[in-house]
Amino acid sequence: xxxxxxxxxxxxxxxxxxxxxxxxxxxxxxxxxxxxxxxxxxxxxxxxxxxxxxxxxxxxxxxxxxxxxxxxxxxxxxxxxxxxxxxxxxxxxxxxxxxxxxxxxxxxxxxxxxxxxxxxxxxxxxxxxxxxxxxxxxxxxxxxxxxxxxxxxxxxxxxxxxxxxxxxxxxxxxxxxxxxxxxxxxxxxxxxxxxxxxxxxxxxxxxxxxxxxxxxxxxxxxxxxxxxxxxxxxxxxxxxxxxxxxxxxxxxxxxxxxxxxxxxxxxxxxxxxxxxxxxxx
Numbered sequence: 116x117x118x119x120x121x122x123x124x125x126x127x128x129x130x131x132x133x134x135x136x137x138x139x140x141x142x143x144x145x146x147x148x149x150x151x152x153x154x155x156x157x158x159x160x161x162x163x164x165x166x167x168x169x170x171x172x173x174x175x176x177x178x179x180x181x182x183x184x185x186x187x188x189x190x191x192x193x194x195x196x197x198x199x200x201x202x203x204x205x206x207x208x209x210x211x212x213x214x215x216x217x218x219x220x221x222x223x224x225x226x227x228x229x230x231x232x233x234x235x236x237x238x239x240x241x242x243x244x245x246x247x248x249x250x251x252x253x254x255x256x257x258x259x260x261x262x263x264x265x266x267x268x269x270x271x272x273x274x275x276x277x278x279x280x281x282x283x284x285x286x287x288x289x290x291x292x293x294x295x296x297x298x299x300x301x302x303x304x305x306x307x308x309x310x311x312x313x314x315x316x317x318x319x320x321x322x323x324x325x326x327x328x329x330x331x332x333x334x335x336x337x338x339x340x341x342x343x344x345x346x347x348x349x350x351x352x353x354x355x356x357x358x359x360x361x362x363x364x365x366x367x368x369x370x371x372x373x374x375x376x377x378x379x380x381x382x383x384x385x386x387x388x389x390x391x392x393x394x395x396x
Contacts, residue, residue, distance in 0.1 A: 117142045118307070119160045119202075121193070122167040127208065127296075131164060132301035138258055141304075149387075152192035157200035162307055164206040165190060169235035171212065179232045186236035191243045198252045204307060205244065206255045211292070213238040213258060213367075218361060221292075221316075222370035240315070253312040257303065260318050260369065264296030265393045270362065274325070275393075278332035278340065285350045285364070286342035288321035292368040295389040302381035309377070319389075320382040322368045331387060335394035 117136065122128035123145035124311070135141040146155055146221045148167050157163065169185045172370060194205050212234030213227050241256050248254045263271040277284075294317055295304075302317040328340050333340040353360050 116307075116395060117160050118162045118164065119155075119157065120145050120166060121148045121155075123147045125166055126264075126266060127262065127299075128164075128166045129138050130264065130296050131166070134297060135304055138301075139304050139308075147346050148189060148193065150191060152196050155193065157197050157202050160197070160200070160202050162170045162204040163193070163197045163202050164208070164303065165193060166208045168208075168237070169233070171231050174232050177232065179235065181238060181274065182232040182236035185304060186233070189242040190240040191247070194244055194247050194254075197224060197325050198249075204249065204253050204255065205247075205308065206303060206307065207240065207244055207258065208258050209237045209241055209258045209314075211258055211260050211367075212257075212271065213241065216367065217358070218365045218367055220366070220368055220370055222373055235366065245277065248312070253310060255306050255312055256314045257306070258314065258316050258366075259294055259299055260292035260316075261294075262296055262299055262313060265292050267296060274329060274363075275332055279336055281329075283341045283346070284326060284329045285346035286326050286344045287324075287347045287364045289295060289325055289364050290366045290368045291325060292318040292374075293323045293385050294318050295386070297384055297389075298358065298381055301383055302376065305377065305381055310323045315376060316369045316373045317376065317381060318369050319386055320379070321386060323340070323386060325364055328386075328390070331333055331390045335390050336375045 118141055120128045120131055129144055132143045132145055135143045148155060169182050197205055212231055213229050214221050214225055215228040215230040215234055227238055229238050246253050330340050350364050354365050
């Protein structure tokens, strides 16, 4: 099977390539889409995985039309060209942000109501892709939660650094959906192998508690961290008033039912084992 992945410098694209070659013995190439769909060669490719996007962190520097141009319009152009070239499967990496939810549980009844340029443009891309699906061109849309791994971008790295320096951390009983990078890669390749189509919400076997994550990272580095209930109560009072605190300590997770997929065999690596692998130097 020949697979083409957009985002030659991106974290997910490179992890998918490495995982697919090592564990699935697949023929995988990475491609940049910075110069547009017309520069992408789909010849002899069976599957295209589209990971490239403008992400939410850059919203202050761009307008909604800029997000639509890259995250929606370019996606459609790539899909049209891939379909015309005979590609059989298009895998689109979307986002939890299509729900516009900042706290609580997301389940099958949660409405799609994005409130960021990133979420809006990704949802528009999803809608457009569904219209292109046919018997010979299947679409798989994947909405992962926060991805964590050794080189993963985003909020995970600040937590890693903090875990290696602080002796004390707030004890907060929260739940966050996250997925270890190898589990996500395995999930995507299972969807491809099974030629499954539709919308998917993968996550690790258990939702993750921020305080326990910090403690586990500390233990993996032979550092004991005391979890303070007093600090936890202070944090709980601030969650409703501070968005940054809410992002770290609030609840935001997919229901277990929403993430069910073929007996969940993609959830190969536990949270504890994942942290050990990440911190193993």
